[in-house]
Amino acid sequence: MAITLKRTQTSPQAGEALQQNEHFVQFYQTDEFxxxxxxxxxxxxxxxxxxxIVMVTKAHREQLEECxxxxxxxxxxEEGTYLALDADETLAKFMGDDLPxxxxxxxxxxxxxxxxxxxRPHLRLYGEMxxxxxxxxxxxxxxxxxxxxxxxPQKTHPFSLFCAYPMQSFVGxxxxxxxxxxxxxxxxVFPDESYTLLxxxxxxxxxxxxxxxxxxxxxxxxxxxxxxxxxxxxLAAIVESSDDAILSKDLEGxxxxxxxxxxxxxxxxxxEIVGQPVTxxxxxxxxxxxxxxxxxxxxxxxxxxxxxxxxxxxGAHLTVSVTVSPIKNSSGTIIGASTxxxxxxxxxxxxxxxxxxxxSNLVGVFVSDFSGTFLDANDAFLNLxxxxxxxxxxxxxxxDALTPPEFHTQSQQALTxxxxxxxxxxxxxxxxxxSGKRISVLIALARIGQSETCIGFVLDNSERxxxxxxxDEFISxxxxxxxxxxxxxxxxxxxxxxRMSAQEDEKALHYLHRMDxxxxxxTKLINDLLDLSKMQTGQLAYREERFEMDELVQExxxxxxxxxxxxxxxxAGLCPAQVLxxxxxxxxxxxxxxxxxxxxxxxxxxxxxxxARDNNRILVSIQDFGIGIADEYQxxxxxxxxxxxxxxxxxFPGLGIGLYISHEIVxxxxxxxxxxxxxxxxxxxxxxxxxxxxxxGPASL
Amino acid sequence: MQxxxxxxxxxxxxxxxxxxxxxxxxxxxxxxTTTKKSxxxxxxxxxxxPDLILLDVFLSGKDGREIVKHLKGQQETRYIPVLMFSxxxxxxxxxxxxxxxxxxxxxxxxxxxxxKIAHYTL
Numbered sequence: 001m002a003i004t005l006k007r008t009q010t011s012p013q014a015g016e017a018l019q020q021n022e023h024f025v026q027f028y029q030t031d032e033f034x035x036x037x038x039x040x041x042x043x044x045x046x047x048x049x050x051x052x053i054v055m056v057t058k059a060h061r062e063q064l065e066e067c068x069x070x071x072x073x074x075x076x077x078e079e080g081t082y083l084a085l086d087a088d089e090t091l092a093k094f095m096g097d098d099l100p101x102x103x104x105x106x107x108x109x110x111x112x113x114x115x116x117x118x119x120r121p122h123l124r125l126y127g128e129m130x131x132x133x134x135x136x137x138x139x140x141x142x143x144x145x146x147x148x149x150x151x152x153p154q155k156t157h158p159f160s161l162f163c164a165y166p167m168q169s170f171v172g173x174x175x176x177x178x179x180x181x182x183x184x185x186x187x188x189v190f191p192d193e194s195y196t197l198l199x200x201x202x203x204x205x206x207x208x209x210x211x212x213x214x215x216x217x218x219x220x221x222x223x224x225x226x227x228x229x230x231x232x233x234x235l236a237a238i239v240e241s242s243d244d245a246i247l248s249k250d251l252e253g254x255x256x257x258x259x260x261x262x263x264x265x266x267x268x269x270x271x272e273i274v275g276q277p278v279t280x281x282x283x284x285x286x287x288x289x290x291x292x293x294x295x296x297x298x299x300x301x302x303x304x305x306x307x308x309x310x311x312x313x314x315g316a317h318l319t320v321s322v323t324v325s326p327i328k329n330s331s332g333t334i335i336g337a338s339t340x341x342x343x344x345x346x347x348x349x350x351x352x353x354x355x356x357x358x359x360s361n362l363v364g365v366f367v368s369d370f371s372g373t374f375l376d377a378n379d380a381f382l383n384l385x386x387x388x389x390x391x392x393x394x395x396x397x398x399x400d401a402l403t404p405p406e407f408h409t410q411s412q413q414a415l416t417x418x419x420x421x422x423x424x425x426x427x428x429x430x431x432x433x434x435s436g437k438r439i440s441v442l443i444a445l446a447r448i449g450q451s452e453t454c455i456g457f458v459l460d461n462s463e464r465x466x467x468x469x470x471x472d473e474f475i476s477x478x479x480x481x482x483x484x485x486x487x488x489x490x491x492x493x494x495x496x497x498x499r500m501s502a503q504e505d506e507k508a509l510h511y512l513h514r515m516d517x518x519x520x521x522x523t524k525l526i527n528d529l530l531d532l533s534k535m536q537t538g539q540l541a542y543r544e545e546r547f548e549m550d551e552l553v554q555e556x557x558x559x560x561x562x563x564x565x566x567x568x569x570x571x572a573g574l575c576p577a578q579v580l581x582x583x584x585x586x587x588x589x590x591x592x593x594x595x596x597x598x599x600x601x602x603x604x605x606x607x608x609x610x611x612a613r614d615n616n617r618i619l620v621s622i623q624d625f626g627i628g629i630a631d632e633y634q635x636x637x638x639x640x641x642x643x644x645x646x647x648x649x650x651x652f653p654g655l656g657i658g659l660y661i662s663h664e665i666v667x668x669x670x671x672x673x674x675x676x677x678x679x680x681x682x683x684x685x686x687x688x689x690x691x692x693x694x695x696x697g698p699a700s701l
Numbered sequence: 702m703q704x705x706x707x708x709x710x711x712x713x714x715x716x717x718x719x720x721x722x723x724x725x726x727x728x729x730x731x732x733x734t735t736t737k738k739s740x741x742x743x744x745x746x747x748x749x750x751p752d753l754i755l756l757d758v759f760l761s762g763k764d765g766r767e768i769v770k771h772l773k774g775q776q777e778t779r780y781i782p783v784l785m786f787s788x789x790x791x792x793x794x795x796x797x798x799x800x801x802x803x804x805x806x807x808x809x810x811x812x813x814x815x816x817k818i819a820h821y822t823l
Contacts, residue, residue: 476789480759483788484715487808491721494811498728523808527790541791 022160023150031063034164038126039067041162045124046073046081051116055087055127083116087128099144106148110156123159131165143181245320245343248327250336253278253294265320265343267313278339281310283317297326297337307344319348364441364458367448370415372399375453384441384460386434402431404438414445418454422447428461440465468537475533482526489519517563532640532657535664542668543582546692549618550576550611552583556590557609560598566605567598573610577618578692581669586689589662589673593622593685596658601626601682617671617688625682634675638663662687707822710742710751711735712768714761722755729815731822739763742772751781753822758787758796766792766799773800782821 028034038054042064045052054064061084065075075082094104117123127149133142149161239246245262249255255278258270266273266281273280279290289308296303302325310318320341327336358365364381368374374397382389387397403411407429414424424445430438440461445454493516500508534540553574561569579586597607604625612619629637636642643656666673670690677683709731711722719735726733734751739760754772758765765785772778785801786809787793793804803817 480788483807484718487788488715488717488721490808490811491718491725495721495725495728498725519808543794 024160024162026162026164028164028166031060035060035063035067038064038162038164039071041124041126042082043068043071043073045122046078048122049081049120050122050124051081051083051120052078052124053083053085053112053116053126055085055090055125055129057087057128057132060128061086081120083112085112087132091129091132095141098138099141100148102148105145106152106155110152113152113156113159117157117159123157124162125159126162126164128164130163134165242340243342245341246338247278247341248336248338249278251294251298251334253290256336262341265312265318265341266310281312283309283311293324294337297324298334300326300334302326310341318343319345364456364460366456366458367453368399368456370418370452370454372411373397374399381458384433384439384458385431404430404432414443418445418447424454471533471537472539475530479526479530483523486519486523486526490516493519528657528661531661535661540664540668542585542665544580545583546578546580547583547586548576549579549586549620549689550574552587553590553609553611553620556587556594560591560594563595564598567601568606569594570606570608571610572608572623573612575611575613577611577613579618579669579689580692581689582665585665586669589665589687590620590622592658592662593687596685597622597624597626597683600624604682613691614688616691618691620687620689621684623682623684628679628681628683629675629677630679634677637675638673706730706732707752708732708734708750709753709755709818709822711755712739712741712760712765713737713755713757715757725811726818729818731818739765739768742768742778750778753818754781754783755818756783756785756801758785758789758792766796766801769796769800784817784821 026034026037028037038060042052042054046068054061056064065084068075075084090108091100093108094100113123113125130142130145130149133139133145146163149163153159239259242259242261243264245265246257246259247255247262248257255274255276258268258273262273263269268280279287282290286308293303302323304323305321306323307319307321310320312318321344322339322341324337324339326334327338329335357363358378361378361380361383364378364384366374366377366381373395374392377392377397379389382392385397385402391397399411400408410427410429414427417424424443426442426444428440428442430440433439442459442461443456445456447454493512497509497512497516500512531540557569557571594607594609601607601624606625608621608623610619610621610623612621638659640660641656642660663673666687666689671688673685673687675683675685707730709726711719711726711733713719713722713735714737716737719737723733723735739762742754756765756768760768765787769783769785772781772783782802783800784803784805785792785796786805786807787796788807790806793806796804802821805814805817
C-alpha cells in the first residue's frame with residue numbers, strides 16, 4: 001500500500017491530555033492500521049479515566065475489543081466507562097430520507113454523550129457512521145453528519161471525536177472537492193506532516209487535501225501500471241517463447257518488432273532486421289502480395305492463415321501459414337500490422353510426399369472408418385475394385401459388401417489388432433471386384449492417430465497367386481516328366497538283368513546293378529528337389545497316422561543295410577514308442593541320416609542307432625565315426641543349399657538339401673533336430689518327436 | 702499243378718512303360734494286354750475281363766481315379782483288383798479313396814510291383 005501513515009504523525013493526541021472539542025479524521029488503508037490507531041485512542045482514554053464511546057460496525061467492534069484485551073484492558077469490566085454501539089443501528093435512529101435529521105441527532109447521540117459523560121473529566125468518541133454513509137454513496141449526508149458532529153459539543157458535553165475514512169473511498173478525481181470538504185470539517189487531519197507549518201489553516205487544509213489526493217491518484221496509477229506491466233511481461237514471454245514468427249510492422253512495412261521465433265524461422269536477428277522493410281523476407285515477385293496485404297490492413301481487415309512463400313536470410317524458400325492483423329493505437333487509428341507466421345515447410349513436404357504416394361498409384365491406398373465405409377481412396381485402389389470416384393464419394397464402397405464372407409473374420413481380427421496396437425500387420429484377403437470376380441490382395445492397415453479411422457495399403461496379389469498356381473503346375477509336370485523316363489529306365493534295366501542272368505554274364509549283371517544304384521540316386525534327387533519346391537510354397541502334405549517308431553527304425557535300418565557293404569548298422573538301444581505323423585516322411589528322414597552317416601565316415605565301419613524315451617518325447621540318435629563337423633558349421637548344416645566347404649577336406653557330392661528337408665519334416669511334426677560333433681571325431685544327429693499318449697485301455701501283457 | 706494263366710490289363714499313356722511292362726509280365730507268366738486308351742475297358746465284353754488292372758492315375762484325357770470309381774461301381778467289374786501308379790506320390794490317398802486296391806509311386810521297384818501283382822492274383 002502506497003500511503004503509510006506514520007504513527008508518530010497520528011499519535012500526539014493519543015498519549016496526551018486532549019484539547020476540548022477536538023474533531024480529527026484518520027484516512028486509512030488497512031483495518032489493521034485503523035485498529036492500531038483506534039485502540040491507542042480508546043486505550044489511552046480508558047487508562048486516564050475518560051469515558052469512551054465507539055459507534056462501529058460489528059467487525060470493527062470485535063477487533064477493537066481484541067486489541068484492547070491485548071493491551072490489558074477488558075472492555076467487559078469497563079462498564080460505565082466504555083460504551084460500544086452499533087454504527088448502523090444508531091445511524092438508523094436519526095437518518096431521514098437523504099440527510100440526517102439534526103434534532104433527532106442531537107436527541108439521540110447527544111443523549112448518549114450526556115449520559116456517558118456524567119462524572120467523567122473527558123469523553124472520547126469514535127464514530128463510523130459518516131464512513132458508512134460515504135461508503136453507501138451518500139456523500140452529502142456524510143458531510144452533513146460531519147457538520148452535526150461539529151455542532152454537537154456546544155449542545156451537550158465537550159468531547160473528542162475521532163473519524164476514519166477508508167482511503168479507497170477517495171480514489172479518483174470526482175472526490176477531490178468532497179475530500180476537501182471532509183477535511184474542512186475536522187480540526188486535525190492525519191497525516192499532517194509539515195503542512196502544519198503553514199500559517200493559514202485553510203492553506204494547510206488545502207495542501208493536505210492535495211497531498212492526499214496526489215497520493216491516492218499516484219497509488220491507483222502505480223497499481224494500474226503494475227497490472228499493465230505484468231500483463232505486458234506475460235504477453236512478451238508468450239511472444240518470445242512462441243515457435244511461430246511474431247513480428248510487427250508499420251504501415252510502410254518497416255519492421256518494428258521481431259521475436260525469437262522469427263529469428264529462428266527467417267534467420268535474421270532482431271537487431272539486424274528491425275527498422276528494415278518486411279519485403280526483405282518476400283520473394284522479388286511478391287511485391288503485389290505485399291501491397292494487397294497492406295491495403296487490407298489499412299482497411300482494418302485481418303488476413304487469416306494464408307499460405308505463402310518467404311525467403312530465409314540464407315536464401316532458402318519456406319512455406320509459411322500467415323495471419324496478419326491491424327494494430328491500432330489508443331485512439332483507434334491503425335498504425336501498423338502484426339504478423340504471426342508458422343513454418344509449414346516440413347509439413348508441406350510431408351504432405352507432398354504422401355500425396356505423391358497416393359498419386360503414384362503404385363499401391364492401392366484408402367482411408368476407411370472402423371465400421372468399414374471407405375472415405376477416400378486413390379485410383380489404384382478404385383481400379384483394382386472396378387469402382388469410380390463418384391461411387392466412392394457416394395459412400396457406396398463398404399468393406400463387408402466388398403469382402404467375400406469367408407474373409408470377414410479376418411477383417412475383424414485386423415480391426416482388433418488395429419485398436420490394440422495401431423497396426424494390423426500384413427495379411428492376405430480377397431475383394432470382390434464390381435464385376436463379381438474375386439481379387440486376391442495383400443493388405444496392411446494403420447490407425448490414424450486415436451481416431452476410429454485407418455489408412456490401408458493394398459497390393460494386387462492376383463499375379464503372385466497366378467504365379468504360385470503356375471509353379472504348382474510346373475512342379476507337377478516336372479515331376480511327371482522326370483520320373484517317367486526313370487520308371488522306363490528301371491523297367492528296361494530289370495529286363496536286361498533277367499536276360500544277363502539267364503546268360504550267366506556276371507560282368508554285365510554287375511554293371512546293371514551299378515546302373516540301378518545310380519538310377520535310384522537319381523530318383524532320390526528328383527524327389528528331394530520336388531519336396532523342396534513344395535516346402536517353399538508350404539504345399540508339402542503330411543499324413544497323420546499312428547505308427548511304431550521302433551518298428552520304422554528297424555525297417556529303415558534293414559533297408560539301408562542292404563545298400564552298404566562297408567558299414568555295419570547297429571542298435572545301441574531300442575525301446576517301443578508310438579508316434580503320430582507321416583510314417584513315410586519320418587522314414588525319409590531316417591534314410592537321410594543313415595546314408596549321411598555312411599557317406600561322411602568313409603574310414604569307419606559302423607553306425608550306431610539309439611531309440612530312447614525322454615519324458616514325453618522319443619529321441620532317435622544316429623552316431624557315426626567319420627570326419628565330423630567343426631563348431632562353426634554346425635548351425636548352418638540344416639540350412640537350405642548348405643554344404644560344408646573346407647579347403648582341407650575332400651568335397652562330398654550332393655545338393656545340400658537333404659538335412660534341410662529332414663529338419664523341416666521333423667519341425668513340422670513338432671520335433672527337433674540337432675547335431676553333436678567335433679571335427680575328426682564323428683557326429684551324432686538327434687531327432688526328437690512328441691510321443692503319443694499311451695492308449696488308456698486294458699493293459700496288454 | 703497247372704493254374705490258369707492270369708490276365709493283366711495295363712493302362713498307361715507312356716509307350717515305353719507299356720512295352721517293358723508287357724515283356725516283363727509275360728516273362729513272369731502273365732497274359733498281358735496294354736493300352737493307351739482310357740475307354741478301352743468300356744469296350745470289353747464280360748468274357749474278356751482281366752484278373753488285374755494296372756492303371757496310371759493321370760491319363761491324357763481321363764483321370765484314372767474316375768475309371769476305378771466306375772469299375773468298382775459296376776457289378777461285373779467290382780471284383781477286379783486295380784493297382785494304380787503315378788509319378789505323383791501325393792496321388793496315393795485319392796487313388797485309394799477312389800477304390801484302387803494298391804498304389805505304387807513311379808519309379809517303382811520291379812520286385813515290389815511283381816510282389817503286389819502276385820498278391821492280388823492269387
